[in-house]
Amino acid sequence: MKAEEFREFGKAAVDFIADYIENIRDVEVLPSVNPGYLVQSVPTEIPENSENWRVIMADINKIILPGITHWQSPNFHAYYPTASSYPSIVGEMLSAGFSVIGFSWICSPACTELEVVVMDWLAKFLNLPQHFLHSSSGSGGGIIQGSASESILVAVLAAREQTVKRVKQEHPEWSESDIRGKLIAYSSDQSNSCVEKAGLLAAVPFKLLPTDKDCILRGDQLEEAMSKDLNNGLIPIICVANVGTTGTCAFDDVASLGPICNANNIWLHVDAAYAGAGFAVEEYSHLRNGLELADSLNFNLHKFLMVNFDCAAMWIRDANLVIDSFNVDRIYLKHQYEGLSKIPDFRHWQIPLGRRFRALKVWITLRTVGAQGIKDNIHKHMSLAERFENYVINDNRFEIFAKRALGLVCFRLKGDNDLNSNLIKKITENKKIYMVQGKYKNTNFLRFCVCGMDTKEKDIDFAWNEIQKQSVLVLQEADDLLNGNYMKDLHIKHDSEKHKIMLDSENTILSVDSN
């Protein structure tokens, strides 16, 4: 492709994206295709000869668009946001234009140094402890990892290696494999699946400790589990605390977990992938309690900070512990500026060798939006969630399931799990809004999260309207299944002929009889 063609193609793509985002509110958030739709509609081999970009652009409309789930739609309320923004998209393009691989300083000084800069910017914006700053006196700092999963895995692996080293020094008579066989890690039963996965990958089992009724893990729970394990000869290496669980955005009590970790010489990692944004605003300043005890922390910029995925910020108190665990150098990677303090060779801080110039999109986005603009965005998510919560509270068919936090509201139809699963199913099938359900101690609930690139109050109203509409159908069906025995004062019925359900006048389930 010649430069002139690229100028045309690139500009057409810019317009395509702008048109896509401008009209995203008008299309169904979920696609209407069946599995295999695309596989079956395209050639089975690379075309022999070059195709014109206009043909390809037409296919993006014809083949790709129908199979897109619109994460940037204001009607997307599933999972957590994967926000993007116009400046971030341009940053991504520029980064692809340079196509440098920043595994060491010499491989593009701007790539490494801009990352140092924006990670310190972010640490200050989030009011993180000094020890996470590159510009502090210690050996800490931040890095952009590919994902929260990778960040947590890096923490687990570093904790594992430094523990093995320490225990081996304390007990030279123990074999390394004996030590490795006794390692144990902790998190809560509300932690993201990637925590458990990190344990599998690292071959260190995670104990997923039970949380309290608010889905919170506290120090006493950790202490109890750890002292039991220590008595049994196990060797704890890390506790991954959640600041914003995936299910309900609960906040583990870092302030009580931290001292126990510190006292027992185990790594404290804080997974603040979503709720880390709270560190930046007054309303959630209490979340910062205990952070001064953390060894590492991760926070996704594609949640509130409008930098598109992938962009998982991670801060490490003592990067040397990570470097010591992973460093495998080769002569072809050496360069004359190596080892200069304060300019990290980030390849030693992460799993892969190669790394994209991700700092560019961060820098462009943060400057375009400004610190005040980001705070405004966080507050916007909070107030939209509050608006939604009010709708729920004022409808007595529903109940709030967990305390609203940042942009997330967890709620449910009063009644049994099937009712709620049916509601999610109906909503998904109707494709007007997209939500997913959560589960806590056998209770299913619905998660409503403010996502999208530009969600407004009218979108919250639209979503609530849709939820109400589908709820009427679900409740009506449940009633029909009970052979029309619909009682006007009881909105809660059951959806299966195989069950009979008894409700009291408060719509609480008294009993369910299965045939």
Added chain:
Amino acid sequence: MKAEEFREFGKAAVDFIADYIENIRDVEVLPSVNPGYLVQSVPTEIPENSENWRVIMADINKIILPGITHWQSPNFHAYYPTASSYPSIVGEMLSAGFSVIGFSWICSPACTELEVVVMDWLAKFLNLPQHFLHSSSGSGGGIIQGSASESILVAVLAAREQTVKRVKQEHPEWSESDIRGKLIAYSSDQSNSCVEKAGLLAAVPFKLLPTDKDCILRGDQLEEAMSKDLNNGLIPIICVANVGTTGTCAFDDVASLGPICNANNIWLHVDAAYAGAGFAVEEYSHLRNGLELADSLNFNLHKFLMVNFDCAAMWIRDANLVIDSFNVDRIYLKHQYEGLSKIPDFRHWQIPLGRRFRALKVWITLRTVGAQGIKDNIHKHMSLAERFENYVINDNRFEIFAKRALGLVCFRLKGDNDLNSNLIKKITENKKIYMVQGKYKNTNFLRFCVCGMDTKEKDIDFAWNEIQKQSVLVLQEADDLLNGNYMKDLHIKHDSEKHKIMLDSENTILSVDSN
């Protein structure tokens, strides 16, 4: 940022990239900045208020560009290529425009399905065995990982978990930690650093077996090491064979390694990050010998296939073995289409949960270039390397160090290591071209690799000219250090006053005396 502003900013960025690439030949390939240049020149906090994109664009010219190492320059001959291309850049932008996270089919059917399509396209283009195709009858297929490092780590982890499971079944009396403590993995001493790192991360030591004089690992070497280890009670899990080592692009003898792996029930992974492109062309068809025995294989599209980093293709014979090792599901990830055969939930095939829509840039690039165009590109790299090799061969100050392979020529100034290190140093300091050195059994050599987005014959000539120029200086300095005792028929001298060097009439070093 409003859509209208994005249209302006985006189009300005398109022009910036086109201008950058069109003029890349005229700028020094290496930057002229000192460590800290950028950190010291930008504000230390996020600006409070939004900045205009024109200010940011100006800063990209002023602050970023001076700190870029120009990987797409035709004068970049270091490492291996990280090719980009115009269509790939547009693909990256479109993918950022959609900003979907394809961890399951429902999260954007197009994202998962297009990946299935392009991975089969590539498998066919590379003439890979049937068992690596999604469209084959088995449970194999391809996935785009973030990096070769991650691909190799996934293979090591899957091999580890399935071995532990198997051995535990065979020996239920052994404890799991006993089994894990005995695990061992193999690769050659020429393998990329990421292989050894995968071992560190997986807590499975890699034996880096010695290669023959051509840097090749063969079956007998593996068999010898493995039978020794088996006798010592160790449990082999994987052999990572290199098809194209990082140092000299040597090709391990997969055909002799494969049967030994198969016979001993250990995983055979082929790291073809660079040289996998050879599978596509007749000249290197012999590299395909033994691939039918491989359990997994990785190949970087940003080497010959013009898709910008990150884009590491990986194929797996039996994806269920990976899925079984890593699967940690949660209710919020479940969807109604789950488990449908042939439409993989790729999150189970990789380390992170999230994944970008990388297939889009692959699809756009492959279609824009066409199968014939890609083959032409591979042949172009080969013939440019041959052109360079001829220059080396015809200059008796130099010697070829390893057999030319694809786009890589390994060569050196006849004489000692310091001479070659000095040459690399001078070349790097002069910033006209960028190369790095390699080392094999205490001998340093220079690696000349055809990289860049559009390298031409004149660029090879330019590079050779620069190498000659710097060589004269290096040899002259070596002579000066010998107090002007320069012998016209001997071009090889030593660069240190602390050493005396004796050469014969063929310029071969007879002896070196150290004071």
